[in-house]
Amino acid sequence: MQPAEELLKHLDPDQASAARALRGPVCIRAGAGTGKTRAITYRIAYGVESGVYDPYSVLAVTFTTRAAAQMRSRLRSLGVEGVQARTFHSAALRQLKYFWPTAVGGQLPKIMEYKSSLVKAVASRLGLPHDRAALRDYSAAIEMAAVSMVQPSEYEKWVKQTGVQPPAGISTYDMSDILRLYAEVKRERSVIDFEDVLALTCGMIEERADIATQIRRQYRFFIVDEYQDISPLQKHLLDLWLGERNRDLCVVGDAAQTIYSFAGASPDYLVRFASEYPGAKTVTLSRDYRSTPQIVSLANGVVSRDKETNSQAVRLTSMRESGKAVRYEVYPDDEAEAYAIAKLIKERINEGAYTSQIAILFRTNAQSSLFEAALARENIKYCVRGAEGFFTRPEIASLMQQASMIARRGAKGNIGEIIAELARPLGWSNKAPDTQGAVLERWEALNSLVAQAQLREAAGLTLASLLQEWQELANAQLDPAGGGVTLASIHSAKGLEWNTVFLAGVSEGLVPITQAKTVKELAEERRLAYVAVTRARDELFISYAQKRSLDRKVSRTCSRFFSPVWPKEEVVKTSPAPVKRARTKNFLNQASHQERELFERLRQWRLLLASSLEKPAYTVLSDTTLRDIATVKPQTLKQLALLRGIGPVKLDKFGAAILKVVRGADPDQVAACNLEDLKD
Structure with missing residues (x-):
């Protein structure tokens, strides 16, 4: 451990000012790239070294396990042991597990890792759509209501007050029913979700004064990172942890980086910190x-x-x-x-x-x-x-599977129209849905394939060629x-x-x-x-x-x-x-010496092969494809297959020969061998 003042020599003046503000309330406004994690960890180390903090009484709260691990690692490098750096959920779960036998009795109910199966059962009981996209939207709405501390009976009023809309295709009454039945099914199955971890911890502290006293005795000093992302439920838990000890709170955040309001985050707590905590000290980190x-x-x-x-x-x-x-x-x-x-x-x-x-x-x-x-x-x-x-999304996999069946039957027609018609039942329409969430994401994914198919139609590709192209991309x-x-x-x-x-x-x-x-x-x-x-x-x-x-x-x-x-x-x-692509003349002017040399050797191979087969050269491979090969210099058949103009048939006929030319083999000899292979 370094002497207290020695620690501050490693900080800039604003970071040092933040480190010296050991008693709160303190608000550190930290812009992007200004070293906020450094300031926080040195502040804790300075507090411990100067004797103000007992490391075992410090709880540093972050929003991701990655950030918590990084904070613990930096504190260890500064010689600080015993400080708890956890996410809100991790800290609450630790307390809930410890006090549950005393507060409630028995074992803590099992925590669901995913909501989807339970939400599906709820939607099915209510006769509501329960496809994958709908379940994702219901789950997001359930989480939003939970972190906003909204009860099922209050949902409609809350929607009117906030402007937050229920998932696409259902009413506020439907969503209220989902919230109510979801809570009932959790009780039936004796399970809880991640939001319940916070809510139950809050309830335990509120109802049991002895537990509240024990927690507040354990944790005296609180540092909350990314304070602009805190939700009403997290803020309520923080207030319960603190009790009346406002001087023991330090928050760090940047209102300009509030981008998770769809998950219940609100910058208001950061923006109003000084008015909520009179006498608060504000330190601004602006050196990027x-x-x-x-x-x-x-x-x-x-x-x-x-x-x-x-x-x-x-x-x-x-x-x-x-x-x-x-x-x-x-x-x-x-x-x-x-x-x-x-x-x-x-x-x-x-x-x-x-x-x-x-x-x-x-x-x-x-x-x-x-x-x-x-x-x-x-x-x-x-x-x-x-x-x-992208290609692992279920709607994309389904569309490609159906399109493959059509292609195998030899169907002909406008491939843009074919893909569009296959996409419609999966959630695509000509106009984007006026909503957000899984429904919009699904439309955007399908729309991407529809747009690509329309573009390939203009380029003259067949459905089979288009699917081959997509499959190669999926394989890569x-x-x-x-x-x-x-x-x-x-x-x-x-x-x-x-x-x-x-x-x-x-x-x-x-x-x-x-x-x-x-x-x-x-x-x-x-x-x-x-x-x-x-x-x-x-x-x-x-x-x-x-x-x-x-x-x-x-x-x-x-x-x-x-x-x-x-x-x-x-x-x-x-x-x-x-x-x-640019025409061959422009390519030869702009390409490197190696690219031009390989392009000419590929053309020589193509010319000899085409002449022997008594076919026009472009029917073997186009100049565009040869330019691509000369530019990319593929080393394997898989790499070659990713290039435009190399379908499965041409890959089988010419793939090995092309790779030989790319590796430096004589084009005349390669063409002769290639011709023999084709005859066989």
Whole structure:
């Protein structure tokens, strides 16, 4: 353990001021990248070393197990043992298990890991829809009501007061019935859920003064991280832990990073902290050690226009040296955007960048599919964070299975129309549903495939070819062990950071999302944009596509959050997706020497083979496909199959020969051997 004052030498002046404020109430307003975890852990260590804190009487509350583990690790490195760093649920569960035999008797009921089976039973009894998407929405609404401390009889009134809507397709009366019956079924089955852990702990402390006294005697000093994300139920539990000891509370948060209101989080507790706790000391951490001045300047500009929390937003000052300018790009369509980003990532990897330090962020999980496809085509390892892989979603798997059956029967027709008709019974329609949650996510995922099918129809693909393309992408799904370029929604990216970030799809309708209509909802969408920007350390690329696909008439516009800083001379990038490549002449002018040399050897192989077969050269492989092969240089059949124009038939006929040419074999000899194989 270091002497108390020695500890403070490792902090900047504001962090040191926060560390010295050992008695509360204290509010630490910590902007993104300002070292709040460092400030918290050093504050605890300073309190212990100076004798103000008994480490065993300190409870540091976080919102994720990852953050709690990080805090414990840092405290150990500072020589501090005995401090409890836990999530709200972990701390409450520990107390509930310990006191349950005394307060209630017997064993604590089993905690359900998932609500779905019980919620399904409830919906079935009530005669309500109980498909997977509906169950997800019911479960989310149950959790929202629980953390907001809303009883079934109060649900309708609460909806009118807050504007929170019940899940799509059901009324407030239906939702009240779900809440009531859900509670009854839990009692019937002797189970509780995670929200019950908090509620039961609250009830135990309220009803048993002896237990309340024992808990308050055990924990004297409280530090609550991410205070802007606290829910009414968590705040109630915190108040019960504290009792009358307001001086023993320190909270840390950033109102500009409140993005979980759909889960019951409210920034009001942070914003009103000084008025709730008279005499509270406020310390602001504004020195940003994460991002370059260029990125910080953009972040400040985005959040400064948030009228709802602007008074509490921390204006950051970058402590980094000047870096690269933020890049703004516009692409003709979504596929072109995804493909261009994959190319830029490939360039950085070739320059020595680690894939784990690169991320692509987007507003909705359904946007991941095109980026998964683009990265797979470039043979770039990736992982999807905070969401299931696109092709593992049940509605996507179901659609592909049905489409495969149709393709095997030899069905012909417009593939865009075929996929659209298959998608309708699964939850797709021409217009997006005016709701959020699982219903909207399902529509977005299906809509992504419909849009891709319409685009491929314009390119002349058959249904079988389209499905082969999708199956190859599905086979190239993320590595379960993680690693690679991160694909993440902005929500799931909070708390993380990367050297290079691509913020994609920043157009109206996505950022902000179409469903955000009220001032409060739009303010949260702006904060989402702020969170996205502040994930980048060194490089930030911001882009959007003018259309979903080139054949669409509706054109998109830049997000209102970025339009004030968007370059006035907007240049639409024309390095398009694979189906819209540059002509051979341009390729030869722009390609590297190795790419041009391989392209010519591939053309020589194709010419000899086509002449021997007495067929036009393009019927073997098109120039577009040869350019792709020369650029990507695939080393395996699986990598080759990911390229456009290489279907299963051509892969079987020419795949081995192409790989030989790529590896340096003589094109004439390869063509001769290939011809013999075809004759056999």
